[in-house]
Structures are given as C-alpha cells and as structure tokens.
Amino acid sequence: MTATPVTQVPTRPARARRVPLAAAGRLLRLELRRNVMLWMLPIVAALFWLITYRPAMAYPPLWNVRAMTMQTTALAIFVPTVVGVAAWLASREARHGMTDLLSGTSRPRWARQLATWAATTCWALVAYLGCVAVLYAVTARQGAWGGPLWWPAAVGAASLPAFSALGFAAGALRPSRFTTPLVAVAAFLALELTAQFIHGDHSPWQVSPLVAGPWENGADPGVATFYPYLPDLPIVQLIFLTGLTTALLGVLGLPAGSGGRRLRRSAAALTTAGLLAAITATTLAGTGRLDPRGMIAIPALHNPADNRPVPYTPVCSDTPIPICVHPAYSVHLPTVTAALEPVLSELAGLPDAPVRINQTAATYRQESGNGVSISRAGPAMSDTPPTLHILLPIQLARPVATDVLTAELWTNTARDILYNVIGGDRREKTEAQQAVAEAILKTSTLPPGTRTAAAAQRFAALSPAARHAWLTSHVAALRAGQITLAELP
Amino acid sequence: MNVATTELTRRFGRTMAVAGVTLDAGPGVYGLLGPNGAGKTSLLRMLATVIPPSSGRIRLLGHDPDIYRQRRQIRRRLGYVPQNLGFYPGFTVVEFVEYFALLKEMPSAEVHRAVAAAVERVGLGDKAKAKLRTLSGGMLRRVGIAQAIVNEPELLLLDEPTAGLDPAQRVAFRALLRDLGQRATVIVSTHLVEDVGAACTQVALMDRGKIVFHGTPDELTARGVGTTAAGDAPLERGYSAVLAETRS
Numbered sequence: 244m245t246a247t248p249v250t251q252v253p254t255r256p257a258r259a260r261r262v263p264l265a266a267a268g269r270l271l272r273l274e275l276r277r278n279v280m281l282w283m284l285p286i287v288a289a290l291f292w293l294i295t296y297r298p299a300m301a302y303p304p305l306w307n308v309r310a311m312t313m314q315t316t317a318l319a320i321f322v323p324t325v326v327g328v329a330a331w332l333a334s335r336e337a338r339h340g341m342t343d344l345l346s347g348t349s350r351p352r353w354a355r356q357l358a359t360w361a362a363t364t365c366w367a368l369v370a371y372l373g374c375v376a377v378l379y380a381v382t383a384r385q386g387a388w389g390g391p392l393w394w395p396a397a398v399g400a401a402s403l404p405a406f407s408a409l410g411f412a413a414g415a416l417r418p419s420r421f422t423t424p425l426v427a428v429a430a431f432l433a434l435e436l437t438a439q440f441i442h443g444d445h446s447p448w449q450v451s452p453l454v455a456g457p458w459e460n461g462a463d464p465g466v467a468t469f470y471p472y473l474p475d476l477p478i479v480q481l482i483f484l485t486g487l488t489t490a491l492l493g494v495l496g497l498p499a500g501s502g503g504r505r506l507r508r509s510a511a512a513l514t515t516a517g518l519l520a521a522i523t524a525t526t527l528a529g530t531g532r533l534d535p536r537g538m539i540a541i542p543a544l545h546n547p548a549d550n551r552p553v554p555y556t557p558v559c560s561d562t563p564i565p566i567c568v569h570p571a572y573s574v575h576l577p578t579v580t581a582a583l584e585p586v587l588s589e590l591a592g593l594p595d596a597p598v599r600i601n602q603t604a605a606t607y608r609q610e611s612g613n614g615v616s617i618s619r620a621g622p623a624m625s626d627t628p629p630t631l632h633i634l635l636p637i638q639l640a641r642p643v644a645t646d647v648l649t650a651e652l653w654t655n656t657a658r659d660i661l662y663n664v665i666g667g668d669r670r671e672k673t674e675a676q677q678a679v680a681e682a683i684l685k686t687s688t689l690p691p692g693t694r695t696a697a698a699a700q701r702f703a704a705l706s707p708a709a710r711h712a713w714l715t716s717h718v719a720a721l722r723a724g725q726i727t728l729a730e731l732p
Numbered sequence: 733m734n735v736a737t738t739e740l741t742r743r744f745g746r747t748m749a750v751a752g753v754t755l756d757a758g759p760g761v762y763g764l765l766g767p768n769g770a771g772k773t774s775l776l777r778m779l780a781t782v783i784p785p786s787s788g789r790i791r792l793l794g795h796d797p798d799i800y801r802q803r804r805q806i807r808r809r810l811g812y813v814p815q816n817l818g819f820y821p822g823f824t825v826v827e828f829v830e831y832f833a834l835l836k837e838m839p840s841a842e843v844h845r846a847v848a849a850a851v852e853r854v855g856l857g858d859k860a861k862a863k864l865r866t867l868s869g870g871m872l873r874r875v876g877i878a879q880a881i882v883n884e885p886e887l888l889l890l891d892e893p894t895a896g897l898d899p900a901q902r903v904a905f906r907a908l909l910r911d912l913g914q915r916a917t918v919i920v921s922t923h924l925v926e927d928v929g930a931a932c933t934q935v936a937l938m939d940r941g942k943i944v945f946h947g948t949p950d951e952l953t954a955r956g957v958g959t960t961a962a963g964d965a966p967l968e969r970g971y972s973a974v975l976a977e978t979r980s
Contacts, residue, residue: 266840336818503800
C-alpha cells in the first residue's frame, strides 16, 4: 500500500447519468465474463445432443417434426438449468456475505440484479440458439422441404428469459444454497405437470411453452406442410412468456431497498402489466380450437390468410399407377413405392382404376377429452383424370420408422387402394371382394378352411397376367357385388 | 461537517446497539475504539447507509440519507469496508474493484484508470489478474480497501480494516489512511490502539452504545497517566482508564 497521492478521480454523478448505457454495458460485460451459465454450456450442449438432437435426427427430415420435437424436449433441458443458475447467481450476495458491502453502493439494487439476470439469460440464449442453429442446419442439409419453422424456436428462446427471471426472483427473495436445487426441480416438474392438465383444444394450459401444437398429437408430421404453421398459439405463448418475464423482473424491484420510490413504482407497474399480459395470454389460450389443418387456432388472433394451402409441386413415382406425394415427404417415396407397387401393378389399366394416386392433406377433428380424429380431407376419388387421394400412415400424428411404415402401407394403405378399385361404395365387402383382396395382397387374414380362404388361394395361384385379364373383364361386376365365390377363377 | 449525527440510536430487538451518539466529523482520520459489542459496527453501518437509525438524525456530506435521492448522492461519494468482507471468488482483483466502481456510478470513461490506481495503491498491482479465491486473507482485506477507495470517497468508513494484515502492510496502510484523511473524512473502527495512535487525528471511544470519550490520541493517552490501568502502551492505558472510569 502506498500513501503516494494519485491523480484525483472525482466522481461526477451528473456525467454518470449522461452515460448510463456505457456503464451498464461494462457491468453486463463483467457479469458475462464471470457468469456460471458459461460453465454450464458444455453440459447443456451435451444434454441437447442426447435428449433433443439424437431423437430428432431419428425422424425423417421434416421441419414440422424437428421443430416441434425441439420445442418440447429442449425446454426440458434448458429450463431446469437456467432456473438453477439464475437462482444460484441471485443468491450469491447473501451466500458470499456481500449484502452490507453492496447495500452501500449508489446504483439501485434492481439495476445490479438486472445486469446479473441479463448476463445469465444472454448465455442461455446463446446456447439455445446455437443448438437450434445446429439442428436446423443439419435438417436443411438433409434436404427438408420448405423453410425452417421459426415459431417453435422463438417460443423456446422466449422461455429462457422467463425462467431465468423465475429462478432469479426465487434466489433473490429466498437466498440460500438450497434454493437452487429446489427451484430447478420445481420448475421442471411444474413445466411437465402443467402440460398434463391439458384436456382438449380449449385448455388454457396450452399456454405452456412445451406445447407446440395439439398436445395429444405431439410432434405431428402431418401438420404445417400442406398448410402454413399456424402462429396463433406461439403468439399467445410469446405474450405469456413476455408477461411472465416482465412481472418477475418487476417483482425484483418491489422490496424496500431495491431503489427509489419512482423506481419501485415502475417495478410495480411492470409487475402489473406483466401479470395482465400473462393472464390475457392464458385466457386466449383457453379460447383455442383445433383447426382442421391440425394446429391450434386462436379466434382473436387467427389470420384467415393462414388457411390458404402452401403451393407445391408433387414428387411422383415411376410405377404403373404413379404415386405422387408432397415434396416434404419425398424421403418416404421409395418406401411407399416399394410397398405399393405390387398392388398397383395388378390394378393398372383396370376399368375405372385411378391413373394416379395423390397424397392429400389430413383433416383434424377434436374428439372428447384429448382425442383427435384424423382423416382424409375431401373425397377418396376425383375424376378427370381418375385420381385416388390417400393419407400416408406418417400423417396420422406420429412419426414412424421405415419398417413400421412399410408394414402399415401394406396392411392399410394398399388394402384401401385395392378396395377403392374393387370394393365399391359398400362398407361391408362381399366374400368375393375379400377373396380377391386377400389374393392380391398375399395376406392371410381370412379364417383358414373357409370357402372364402379357398377362393383366395385359388385366385392367388393364377398368374399375374391371368388375374389381370380376369379383373379387366369382371372388375365392374366385382365392384357391384355381383360376383360370387364360385365365379372366381 | 462531512458527518453530523444527533442522538443517534439503533435498536436490534431488545438490544440497544447504539444509544444516542452525537458526533461531528470533518476531514481527517477518526479512530473508533471500543470493546466487543460497544456498537462500533452498528454505528458504521448506519453511517454507511446500510441500516437506518432507530431514532436520531444523520447528515452525511451535507445530505440526508433518509431521502433516497440524497442517499444515492452520499453513496456515490462513500467508501465502506465492512467487518465481514464478502467477495466473489471467481472475480479477479481488477474485476472486483471495477464492479464496485460501476456500482458507485463512476463515469465509465474514468473507471479503468481509477481501478488501476486503487489496486496499485493497496499494493496489489502484481495480483491484479489473480482470482480472489487464490488470495490470502490479508490480500483480500486490501482488495476490500481498494474497492472502498476506488471512487476517491469523501467519506471512508473502515470496520477493522487491518485485521489479517501483516506488520509491514499495517504500516503502509496507516500511511494510506493519513493520505486519504487530508481531504476526506476517514472513520476507522478498530481494536488495535496502535493503529489509532499512528494514523488518527481524532479518536472516539465507544462503550455500551455511547461515545464515552472524544478527543485526540494524545488526550486519550493523558487519561491513562498516573493510573493503574492495564496496557502495554500509553495509549492502551488511556483506553483502559477511560473504560474503567466509565464503568465504575
């Protein structure tokens, strides 16, 4: 220590007030350099890879599936981490015995806390956006059709300031070393549990940032391809999260000692405004309804322009009857073609057989509770030229693996196509129709030893050319239900 | 007067920690002596605007700390080293001092130079980039002093600042105090009477929440002359004599 006088460093409050941003910037930079969240980044990145990236990559490169999976699973990683870190940093003044020392400084406590919170949130956002960038870049490189869906990423990003503020408020108001684990676990459980309260499309709990669409459908490969991603629910979630962030940051400024009367009034105003925004958003979420296009629509926010289909050029197979799918699902076309080609070969050229099979959009309807029915939008067949419209199994609100897809295509889609040609309009199929279907599909769903099973075996034993010739001349009668088992060759 | 208190009291539950202290102090170094529990720390915390008084009046640097805007003005010109100095182990010396410079709302452009000067002044220039967790207790104490003086305070409050300092550091610290006391009011609470003798122009002795002696170190020394009061040094004997007289 030296008593040598140094150059006077006068404090100039007036000037300090003129350049508050520069000082705030320095404070933020200091907090950024020494923020615990920085040390958590490798852990968060590893968890993201394990819990979000790997499962997402197991799905085909569809923006809807990847984005919706990411919104739900990434929050399960980021929320407890950011809440815990924020609580830990908020309680550091008390844990390190700095309360007296810091109380004697002129900058309001609120400003000091906001700098720490902002630094924590900045690192969390950097980590999150980095993870999103990697996931989206890989998805784009895999040739996913269309563009990235930004709404799920925006909701995820907006969740971080909110949960950071939650952790920070808890740590600041109850400073203890136990606050961190308690509040991190509580936030995780609360987030996961609130989603379990969702029953149907009118549930206000849909405001939870975990929810990327109708909760019961999960990451649905059938939405946001034929039609745009509906931003209604994300907008409500963003309002909610912004309100929550504002309210919680406002709460930090309420206790005596946080700042002057004006500052505390501002904090109270922020808290009130934030709460109002959060309540409004929750109420709006409660007015949601399942849109026929598979997303949650909020009437007060819904833009009719979002109901217009997204134009696309289908991708078609080189099969006797071309199968045309939406380009987003082109990755599945080889599987679809391989599974359906045997049936299409049998049907090609038959009178009234379709000359083309088109993948069509699904339509969604809310059932009681959490049930959702998904069916084909529009009629199965359209004329000029005769085109059959089908749903692929992957449009039924669940991503499926290739082998499962093949099995479902064969047992369900191929049978649907076949019955559309030979089955007519009747719901109940005749024995002859069942036997022909069994023979062509080479399945054995009929009870063995029955007359129908015997007829199916007989018909299956014919050469493909003989079967096709017989079908060409008899398909109209078969469709009309006028062929008996005995008449089958 | 930089410090003017009138009948200041502070009560913690049923305990009266400070029981009517009236004190005026201008520029200079003031030693605050007293046994454990005398109320020194409570008085300093009130002067540091950390806790409000239960009753009485305080004016610091011409402002009323009861009024938020004025309290903020005071805090910009205040330096304070509490008895239990906390620190953030992950911060470096420079970062810690810079943190306080920013919290004291120093002009941003001046912060860098002021931090470097404060760190040099407490003899930690070679440890400027060291993390606080790697420093010894004495060095941490000096970091605490650096943060207190970074804004060239007009009122500097030091609660047991020499605890943990080795003899050479204490000598240097006394010189620093004398230097700071030329333009600022420095109030040093300590148990070490030799610090007071060496560095202070005025001394106050507290006992049971009251100031029982106020004068120069020489006057305190004189109170012990010719008595059987305990102490190895004349100032210690004066200290003991005043306390014994008060309690008798």
